Amino acid sequence: MPFILSVIGLGTFITALDQTVVVTALPSVMLDLKVPIAELDRVSWIITAYLLGYTVAMPLIGRLGDVYGYPRVYQVSLVVFCIGTSLVAVSSSLEWMVGARVVQAVGGGATVPIGMALAVSLAPREHRALALGIVGGAAEAGSMLGPVYGGAIVEALSWRWIFWLNIPQSAVIFFALFWVPNHRNEEAKVDYIGGVVLVGALLVLSLAMSRRGFFTFDSPYPFLLTAAGVGLIALLVLVETRVIQPLLTPLLFRSWAFLSSNLTQVLVGVALIIAMVTVPLVANTVMGKSPFTGALWLLRLTGIIPVGAVVGGVLVMRLGANTLTVAGLVLVALGMFLASGWELGIADPELTVHLLIAGFGFGLVIAPIAAHALGAVDEDYRGTAASLVVVSRMMGMTLGLAALSAWGVQHFQVLTGG
CATH class of the missing domain: 1.20.1250.20 (MFS general substrate transporter like domains)
Structure with a gap:
């Protein structure tokens, strides 16, 4: 059990690190990608894109873990994370980097819920809460140390190495997960249509709530986005009532x-x-x-x-x-x-x-x-x-x-x- 928790915790730590790792690297990124300081608001999408991707795909990936087994879905998520992190490392423009950060986040966002579910499924009942605390603590530690880690890598190498170094770290976890038994639920199904609708609803609602006009009422856009999000939720309810094994x-x-x-x-x-x-x-x-x-x-x-x-x-x-x-x-x-x-x-x-x-x-x-x-x-x-x-x-x-x-x-x- 300590070995498994170490593997899960390390994976959670690495992917949580990437939430905040670019904060101290943004000046170097802007200089390298030739983004003027006047467009700082556009650069913030490097962080926002990761947070959005990290959030919206979680429920669907969580359900995939329930059906196909947590270790294997964890491994697939790490592969997606590495593909995204490689695309970030070779970015030649801001738009490329923002898109790559979304791909990276979809893979990285899976590690926390899948890690929690895997810890609970493998730990004895009396140790489940402790396992959850370790996984949650690893995620918090990653987010906390991200700016420091990013700053150190930029000083020693370059901002691109922040992302290249994710690959060997993820590889260690990927191969270690082969020692964790995978239990596929043959009777369970994944509601892919409901998953796509839920991803859309979470994306639209996240964008709506992230705009300051949502509280100042000085722009109609947040409320139009909110209305679209509510509409997608209504569609999700309709879809879920017609599915034998709904996502939610x-x-x-x-x-x-x-x-x-x-x-x-x-x-x-x-x-x-x-x-x-x-x-x-x-x-x-x-x-x-x-x-x-x-x-x-x-x-x-x-x-x-x-x-x-x-x-x-x-x-x-x-x-x-x-x-x-x-x-x-x-x-x-x-x-x-x-x-x-x-x-x-x-x-x-x-x-x-x-x-x-x-x-x-x-x-x-x-x-x-x-x-x-x-x-x-x-x-x-x-x-x-x-x-x-x-x-x-x-x-x-x-x-x-x-x-x-x-x-x-x-x-x-x-x-x-x-």
């Missing part, structure tokens, strides 16, 4: 445990992205600190999240998923409340303690939320359920970032201008 079984949405877990994930995603943006922003502007200092402040928040995830996995069986989730959310609320009262002269140890409290809370809820959701579904739909849990958090982060852009930053500018 009605049993998922009749379970209060599953629904409440996903709703909590949305709210956690909103809170997390707001904290991750606000902490360095306040440090660099209001507090007059350097960008490096702002990054170190943020690291105190994000660095403890993987630790909280593992601790949460250990404690689930003792305290219960509900109790532990509430405890984690209370810690997040307490940490953010304490941070809201910072004065200009805030310093250690108060600064670090407040951020550690919030970060530990964000980590503590990962395992109990996942365990609560996966415990509410049949074995045939574990991959699908795990993917929806991850999608809920990503959608929450998208929503939170748009809300922050529309209201928070504007309010911040008013305060600092005054």
